[in-house]
Amino acid sequence: MSREFIHLKVKRQDTAETSAYWEEFKIPYKPNMNVVSVLMELRKNPVNVEGRKTNPVVWECNCLEEVCGACSMRINGMPRQACSALIDKIEKSPIVLEPLHKFPVIRDLKVDRQVMFDYLRKITGWVNIDGSWELGRGPRFPEKDRQWAYQLSRCMTCGCCLESCPNYSERSPFIGPQAINQVRLFNAHPIGQMDREKRLDAIMGVGGITDCGNAQNCARACPKEIPLTVSIADLNKDTTLYGMKRWLYK
Amino acid sequence: MSVLEKNHFFIRKLHSLFGVIPVGLFLLEHLYTNSFATQGAASYNSKIEFLQSLSYVLYIEVFLIILPILFHAFYGLYVVYIAKNNVLRYSYYRNWAFYLQRITALITLVFVLYHLWALRISSALLGTEVTFNTMVQHLSNPGMFAFYVIGLLSATFHFANGLWAFFINWGIAVGVKAQQVLGWVTGILFVILSIMGLQGLFAFL
Incomplete structure (x- = not known):
C-alpha cells in the first residue's frame, strides 16, 4: 500500500x-x-x-x-x-x-492512570519481604505455578481492560480486572500467599470482584493476552470459600 | 459504612444465587407444568388444581417465589443501571450476551409483573378462576400473545445466560475452555426451554 x-x-x-x-x-x-x-x-x-x-x-x-x-x-x-x-x-x-x-x-x-496504582495499593499488589532482621531464603516458586503466574505478571497497567469494561465507569465503583488479576498473581506467590486473606478481603467489598458482569471484553482488549476472565473466575472460587470461612469462623 | 455496603459481597452472592435457586428452578417447574397444555384442557387443569392444593401453598408462593423474585429484580435494576454498554465498539459475542442479559432483565420484569397481576393477584383478589379456558381467553388477543412470546423468550434467555454467569460467579467454571463449553450447554438449554415454553403457549391458541 x-x-x-x-x-x-x-x-x-x-x-x-x-x-x-x-x-x-x-x-x-x-x-x-x-x-x-x-x-x-x-x-x-x-x-x-x-x-x-x-x-x-x-x-x-x-x-x-x-x-x-x-x-x-x-x-x-x-x-x-x-x-x-x-x-x-x-x-x-x-x-x-x-x-x-x-x-x-x-x-x-x-x-492520568494513577487510579490503577491506587487499586494496586488497595489490594497489596506486592510481596512483603521487609523485616527488622534477616529472614533467610524464602520458599521456592513451584515451576508449574510459575508458568501461569508469569502470564499474569505481564500486566503493564496500561488500562485497556478498564477502557473496554462496561462495568468500569464513573457510574460504578468496580475496580476492574487489572487489580483483581494482581490479587491472583500475588496470592500464588509462596511468600505473597502469607497475605492471601488480606488481598481477598480487599476485593470483597463494594466495587470488588462481585461487580464483574462477565462481559469479558477485558481478556479481548488485553495486549499482553492475560487470561483476565480466568483470574476473575478463579478468585470467585477463592472469595466464595473464604467468604464462607469468614462467616462460619466468626 | 451502611448495612448495604458492609454486606455487599453477601448481597451480590445472594442476588446471583436467587436467580438460579429458587427463581430459576421455579421457571423450570412453571414451563414444565404449562407444557401439559399440549395434552389438552383436562390434563392442564388437573395440574393447576394439584399445585393449588399443595399444603403451605401461600408460604411457598411468598417465600420461595415472590420475595426472591422481588429481591433479584430490584437489586438487579441497580446492576442494570451501573453498566455502560459498549456493544457497538466491542461487538464480541460475550459482550452482546452481557447487554442482552440486561435488556431481557427489564423485559422479563415488566412481563412478570403483568403476568403476576393478571393471573395470580387478580385471582386472589377478584376470585378469577385460572383454568385452560381462562388462558385461551387471556391469549386470544394477538397483541397479548406476542407479548407472552417476547416475555417467555426473555425469561428463558435471562435464565440460561444467567446460569452461565452463575457457574463463573461461584468459581465453578474457571478455565477458558470450561467457560466456552458451558456457553454451548446453556445455549442449548435456552433453545430447549424456549421450545417447551412456546409449545405450551401455542396449545392455548
Missing part, C-alpha cells in the same frame, strides 16, 4: 478543564512507522491540514516495545499501545487518535 501522507485525526484537549476538539494532520509517509514515530514527526512541524501552525500533540511514551503501557490510547476507536500500532498495518484513513476515555485527560492524548 503506497501512500504519500499519513492522515491523522486527533482528539485534542488543551487542559484538564477545557473541552475537547478535533484537529487533522497530514504527515509525510515513510515506511515502517508506528503511531509514536508519526507523532514525533508531527512534533517537528506541527501544522494542521488547514496549514495553520499549532501546538504539537502531547502524548506519553516510554519503552517503545509494548511493555510499559504509557502510550496507551484509542487508535481507530480501540484501546491499544501507540508503539505497537504499525502504520503499514493500519488500512483505515484517517487514523483516529483519542485519549483513553475512562481516565482523566491531562492534555491531548495524555491521561
Whole structure:
C-alpha cells in the first residue's frame, strides 16, 4: 500500500478543564512507522491540514516495545499501545487518535492512570519481604505455578481492560480486572500467599470482584493476552470459600 | 459504612444465587407444568388444581417465589443501571450476551409483573378462576400473545445466560475452555426451554 501522507485525526484537549476538539494532520509517509514515530514527526512541524501552525500533540511514551503501557490510547476507536500500532498495518484513513476515555485527560492524548496504582495499593499488589532482621531464603516458586503466574505478571497497567469494561465507569465503583488479576498473581506467590486473606478481603467489598458482569471484553482488549476472565473466575472460587470461612469462623 | 455496603459481597452472592435457586428452578417447574397444555384442557387443569392444593401453598408462593423474585429484580435494576454498554465498539459475542442479559432483565420484569397481576393477584383478589379456558381467553388477543412470546423468550434467555454467569460467579467454571463449553450447554438449554415454553403457549391458541 503506497501512500504519500499519513492522515491523522486527533482528539485534542488543551487542559484538564477545557473541552475537547478535533484537529487533522497530514504527515509525510515513510515506511515502517508506528503511531509514536508519526507523532514525533508531527512534533517537528506541527501544522494542521488547514496549514495553520499549532501546538504539537502531547502524548506519553516510554519503552517503545509494548511493555510499559504509557502510550496507551484509542487508535481507530480501540484501546491499544501507540508503539505497537504499525502504520503499514493500519488500512483505515484517517487514523483516529483519542485519549483513553475512562481516565482523566491531562492534555491531548495524555491521561492520568494513577487510579490503577491506587487499586494496586488497595489490594497489596506486592510481596512483603521487609523485616527488622534477616529472614533467610524464602520458599521456592513451584515451576508449574510459575508458568501461569508469569502470564499474569505481564500486566503493564496500561488500562485497556478498564477502557473496554462496561462495568468500569464513573457510574460504578468496580475496580476492574487489572487489580483483581494482581490479587491472583500475588496470592500464588509462596511468600505473597502469607497475605492471601488480606488481598481477598480487599476485593470483597463494594466495587470488588462481585461487580464483574462477565462481559469479558477485558481478556479481548488485553495486549499482553492475560487470561483476565480466568483470574476473575478463579478468585470467585477463592472469595466464595473464604467468604464462607469468614462467616462460619466468626 | 451502611448495612448495604458492609454486606455487599453477601448481597451480590445472594442476588446471583436467587436467580438460579429458587427463581430459576421455579421457571423450570412453571414451563414444565404449562407444557401439559399440549395434552389438552383436562390434563392442564388437573395440574393447576394439584399445585393449588399443595399444603403451605401461600408460604411457598411468598417465600420461595415472590420475595426472591422481588429481591433479584430490584437489586438487579441497580446492576442494570451501573453498566455502560459498549456493544457497538466491542461487538464480541460475550459482550452482546452481557447487554442482552440486561435488556431481557427489564423485559422479563415488566412481563412478570403483568403476568403476576393478571393471573395470580387478580385471582386472589377478584376470585378469577385460572383454568385452560381462562388462558385461551387471556391469549386470544394477538397483541397479548406476542407479548407472552417476547416475555417467555426473555425469561428463558435471562435464565440460561444467567446460569452461565452463575457457574463463573461461584468459581465453578474457571478455565477458558470450561467457560466456552458451558456457553454451548446453556445455549442449548435456552433453545430447549424456549421450545417447551412456546409449545405450551401455542396449545392455548
